[in-house]
Amino acid sequence: MKPTNKLQRRVLDLSLNYTLPINQIQKDWAYQNCLEHKGYANKTNAFCLDCGETFSHDLIYRKRAVCPNCSTRLKIENTNYRTHKQHTFFAIAEIVEEFQVIKNYELKSYHKKGEKVRYFLQPILEYWIQPNLKYTMVGLCHNLQGYCDSWGGDWSIRKERGYYHNKYEVYPRLYYPKSNFKKEYLKYGINHNLKHLTFIEAVKIAPKVPKVETLLKAKQYSLANKGNSYQLESYWPSIKICLRNKYKVKNASDWIDYIELLKYFNKDLRNAKYVCPKNLKKEHDRLVKKKRVIQEREKLERKRKKVSEAQKRYKELKSMFFGLKFSDGEIVVKVLETVQEFMEEGDVLKHCLFTNEYYNKKDSLVLSARIEEKPIETIEISLSKMKVVQSRGLNNKATEYNNRIVKLIKKNLKTIKSIKESNYTNELLAS
Known part of the structure; x- marks a missing residue:
């Protein structure tokens, strides 16, 4: 969108004319540190995904190897695949006048046996944060319509709107080590090591919650993400x-x-x-x-009684979501409607869905991702934050379908939110 006020015009001008473009040193750092370095091995030989060259099985030790052609340390996977693609984000922090600037980049890599890796890198979004923590976003348009998830269009002012209010949240895998952060943020432990939190989330939570500040300084970023x-x-x-x-x-x-x-x-x-x-x-x-x-x-009768009582409470809490189902053509995601289903899904995927009584969690909505009625991953959604908390498959591990499942859930969060809001309105009218 076009800038509509003096601040937006100033920020857009600074972004276009006074910030430094990414240089080759930063690109090389991103290629080396933000992507996985793998090798594929089959029954006859192995090859490096970075340089594409083949090498002997004798160089592999405990699924690790050093490529004899490019000297890259590789993690070896046993597969007959000959190609691979990676997609990630990273960020560089700068200080421009009174603004703390977080510049986010999209990085893709394309790998093929016999060929050197090809990279695609582009700037996608910048946060221009004022001292009062209000921020202006400048960048490309994030397209989330249908099966599309891409960044494009003109470099312009961006705003979060409607159901896609979090479409411009970018979680960088890493920050460039020589990024510049203001002293008032560094004192809270917010620096280039930040993970699991966006910079905006960190600077808003840390000053208000001393425990989060302690965790950030201790580099316990996953725990810090729990916030309040x-x-x-x-x-x-x-x-x-x-x-x-x-x-x-x-x-x-x-x-x-x-x-x-x-x-x-x-x-x-x-x-x-x-x-x-x-x-x-x-x-x-x-x-x-x-x-x-x-x-x-436990005795079968006692277990049945417990399930029966739990089902009654679960129905009171989540019945408005029963029947909710969506699909991308292959994967079907549905709400678990009985406590018996929680137990069966926990047994099949061997995780703690039933044993830790997720059906009693008021803020959690639990869904099952399935292919041909067979559970592949269980998803937990926070109803207060309207975001995916976790999506786990067999033995609490993410499956090869994880990215597709999470993307499918995010595209349908607006439906879940509308059901929640509609139920809340009905309760108010009834009272």
């Missing part, structure tokens, strides 16, 4: 044990699920032996299995 969540407050003593032992929580959702399991088994939540496991996934899965065994030992 009750979980952050509830498990703060356990989080302090992690900080004291310099234990990095890489996935806050998995770690909190694990802590809730420890709580179920009456373990000491202030003991580093339990709170800081060396292999979080292994311990998480062990406790899920142990809890499931305990539940299976």
Whole structure:
């Protein structure tokens, strides 16, 4: 859109004429650090996805290798594929006059056996943040219509509107290490290491929530993403044990699920032996299995009664969403309508959907992604924030369909929001 006031005209002029374009050093850093470096191996040979050259199996050790042609350290995958494509975002921070500027870039790479990797890189969006934390966005248009998810058009002022109010939220994989941040942000631990949070989210939460500031300074970005969540407050003593032992929580959702399991088994939540496991996934899965065994030992009649009572409460909380279903042609996503379905999905995908009683979570809407009626991933949506909290498949791992599923959910968030708002209006009229 065209700038409509003095501030927007000034920001657009500064963006077009007074900011530095990305240079070759920054591009090389992005190519090296923002993308995965892989090699594909089959029964006869292996090849590097960076240079495309073939090398011997003898150079592979524990699914790792160093390419003898370009000296790149590779992670090896066993497959017959000959091509690969990657897509990610990164950012560079600058200070221009009184503005803190966050410049976001889109990076794609195209790999093929026998050919050197090809890159596509373009600037897509800039946040121009004033000292009062109000910001102006300048960039390309983000097209999310139909099956399209692309950036294009003229470099202009952008605004979030309607159901796509979060269409201009960009989560960079990394920030350029030599980015410039204002001192007032650096003192809160907001710097080039920032992950799992957008810069806007971080600068709005950190000054108001001291615990988030502490987590940012400790580089516990996944936990900091919980912001004002009750979980952050509830498990703060356990989080302090992690900080004291310099234990990095890489996935806050998995770690909190694990802590809730420890709580179920009456373990000491202030003991580093339990709170800081060396292999979080292994311990998480062990406790899920142990809890499931305990539940299976219960008498069948008692279990039926529990399911019956839980179903009544679940129906009261989420019945307005029953029947909701959408598809991209192959993948069908539907709302789980019974507690029995929660149990069956948890058993099939071997995760804690039922054991941690997700059907009792008032703020969560749980959906199942399926192909030919077979569950492939379970999705949790926050009804207050209207965003995807997690989408997990077998053993809590993301499947090859994860990006498609998340994209499909995001495109239909407006439908979920309209159902929620309609129900709220009906409740007001009834009262």
